[in-house]
Amino acid sequence: MDNIFVNDKCFEIKKLLGKGKGGYSYLCTLDGKEYVVKQIHHEPCAYYNFGNKIESEINDYKRLSAVNLSMPKMLDVDVQRETIQKEYIEGDTVYDLVANDALPEECISQVKQMCKNLYPANINIDYFPTNFILNNGTLYYIDYECNNYMEEWNFENWGIKYWSKTPEFIEYQKTH
Numbered sequence: 001m002d003n004i005f006v007n008d009k010c011f012e013i014k015k016l017l018g019k020g021k022g023g024y025s026y027l028c029t030l031d032g033k034e035y036v037v038k039q040i041h042h043e044p045c046a047y048y049n050f051g052n053k054i055e056s057e058i059n060d061y062k063r064l065s066a067v068n069l070s071m072p073k074m075l076d077v078d079v080q081r082e083t084i085q086k087e088y089i090e091g092d093t094v095y096d097l098v099a100n101d102a103l104p105e106e107c108i109s110q111v112k113q114m115c116k117n118l119y120p121a122n123i124n125i126d127y128f129p130t131n132f133i134l135n136n137g138t139l140y141y142i143d144y145e146c147n148n149y150m151e152e153w154n155f156e157n158w159g160i161k162y163w164s165k166t167p168e169f170i171e172y173q174k175t176h
Contacts, residue, residue: 004028004037006078006085011037018130020143022053027088034090036072036142040082054082060144064125067117070110071141089140094129098164099173107132108163110139115155122149127159 002013004026011028018025023040040053054077061074072087097103111132118125123146125131131143151157161168 004039004083005081006037006076006083009076009085011035011085013037020131020145022057022145023082034088035075036086036088038084038086040084054079054084057084057144060146063121063123064141064144064146067121067123069114069117069125069141070138071144074144086142089133089135089142091133091135091140094132094134094139094163097134098129098162098169101165103163104134106137107134107139111155111159111163114139114141118146119149119154123147124149124153127153127155127162129162 004011004013009030011026011030014027014029014034016024017027017036019041023038025036025038028035028037038057040057042053058074058077061071064071072089074084074086076085077083092102094103094107097107111127114125125141126143126145131141131145133140133142147153162172163169
């Protein structure tokens with residue numbers, strides 16, 4: 001297995017959890033405990049512009065923490081290596097739950113509750129269902145990406161399109 005570093009800590013990579021616009025997330029172990037380590041990448045993204053990605057992750061985490069969003073704790077950041085150690089939240093993604101016709105109604109009500117905290121703070125998050133994990137009845141936003149609120153990209157106008165087997169969800173499923 002490969003290793004990945006966050007400052008002076010060497011994590012063993014167990015598996016790739018996913019690739020997003022800003023980085024690769026790996027399930028890792030250190031001293032018998034599981035963590036997520038995100039490695040920032042600099043691959044082009046046709047529909048999103050980034051500034052300094054590691055700074056954005058840190059700032060977005062602080063911004064989301066201020067509105068008390070259920071999300072994994074940021075445990076450590078290595079600015080030089082552009083790696084982030086996060087708490088690991090075990091569970092199924094909303095994407096997998098939708099794909100398997102197993103999304104509990106409580107997930108929709110919980111994301112709508114998140115919106116009630118986010119919108120007054122002028123925040124949109126990335127509502128794509130791979131960014132959410134259901135763990136013991138609690139919905140967690142596992143990404144830290146956030147932007148200023150725009151109605152076009154809120155949950156009701158964009159995100160909801162991927163939280164059931166809509167034409168948009170099925171098309172994404174076919175192409176990925």
